Amino acid sequence: MKAYVLHGIGDLRYEDRPLPEVRPGWALVKVLAAGICSSDIPRIFEKGTYHFPTIPGHEFCGVVADTASPEDRRWIGKRVGVFPLIPCRQCPSCERDAYETCSHYDYIGSRRDGGFADYTAVPVWNLMELPDTVSDVQAALLEPAAVALHSVRRAGIVPGDRVCVVGAGAIGLLAGQWAKLLGAGRVVVKGRSEIKRELVGQCGLEYMAAISAGEEFDRVIEAVGSAQALEETLALTAPGGTLVLMGNPDGPRTLTQDLYWRILRKQLTLTGTWNSSYGGADSDWTEALRAMAEGRLKAEAVISHVVEKAELPQALELMRNGTQPYCRVVVKF
Numbered sequence: 001m002k003a004y005v006l007h008g009i010g011d012l013r014y015e016d017r018p019l020p021e022v023r024p025g026w027a028l029v030k031v032l033a034a035g036i037c038s039s040d041i042p043r044i045f046e047k048g049t050y051h052f053p054t055i056p057g058h059e060f061c062g063v064v065a066d067t068a069s070p071e072d073r074r075w076i077g078k079r080v081g082v083f084p085l086i087p088c089r090q091c092p093s094c095e096r097d098a099y100e101t102c103s104h105y106d107y108i109g110s111r112r113d114g115g116f117a118d119y120t121a122v123p124v125w126n127l128m129e130l131p132d133t134v135s136d137v138q139a140a141l142l143e144p145a146a147v148a149l150h151s152v153r154r155a156g157i158v159p160g161d162r163v164c165v166v167g168a169g170a171i172g173l174l175a176g177q178w179a180k181l182l183g184a185g186r187v188v189v190k191g192r193s194e195i196k197r198e199l200v201g202q203c204g205l206e207y208m209a210a211i212s213a214g215e216e217f218d219r220v221i222e223a224v225g226s227a228q229a230l231e232e233t234l235a236l237t238a239p240g241g242t243l244v245l246m247g248n249p250d251g252p253r254t255l256t257q258d259l260y261w262r263i264l265r266k267q268l269t270l271t272g273t274w275n276s277s278y279g280g281a282d283s284d285w286t287e288a289l290r291a292m293a294e295g296r297l298k299a300e301a302v303i304s305h306v307v308e309k310a311e312l313p314q315a316l317e318l319m320r321n322g323t324q325p326y327c328r329v330v331v332k333f
């Protein structure tokens, strides 16, 4: 098979690789579509990953080509979405099915080989069967959709809440859509580029390039990861409100005394959000797939580019250098 293999920082090669070994309880998945996560850019170009060589790609769907265990053969030929986190099943978080906070997890596409390849190996437990109403390209957005839902659930929205998402990346836009679906009143997405204005509109949300002084929101989601966004979101959260910190931090954080006072005097709730819940009737992944299948969640509205697999290097460069405005880029395999 062919795969994009990361041999070192900035050294991604398209090359021949043997088909992945399929152990008992695992499936061989032929990749159909894979999204490029913004976290893939530092992983490939700046920080590297846990070991080399590794095939990146953790947001993908495919079709099951083979399984190792006879009891799993019913999966063969099924289109599937993939939960990329492989939990340890031994830590306290795993004991209560909170796999997103597992302390010894494995991860498809960062800690082990992922979906930027013709085939990849996935535990059967991590597969979700896709209905025909969800396309391959949409299914490549299941992971960000579940991550976005997780953040919005952490915000504890009650009907009519004013919600602001700072950051108009794919997850920010999906979080805005979820906020609406969960009953928020006004939902504003604050972004920085005009292509985002268009995409925010396609998501049925209100776009703002700047928020007027003194305006406050009951629930605020920080979906950037910059010091400036943290200060901004602290100022935007209304008394008694909740601020959900989601963006991966780009450096250390310090707070001015004034901002610290705001947390106290406004009695803010600050909460983190990480990854997404999986398994069970009400998990983020189950609800994300259901909402996509029923057309409630417009995942495709956050896609700016769909490219063929030969164009993956150019798509990575586009995201790295920002040569064109973009939101989610999905690669068809």
Ligand SMILES: [Zn+2]
Binding pocket: 037, 038, 039, 058, 059, 143
């Ligand atoms: Zn991701």
Ligand SMILES: [Zn+2]
Binding pocket: 087, 088, 089, 090, 091, 092, 093, 094, 101, 102, 103, 104, 105
């Ligand atoms: Zn665990």
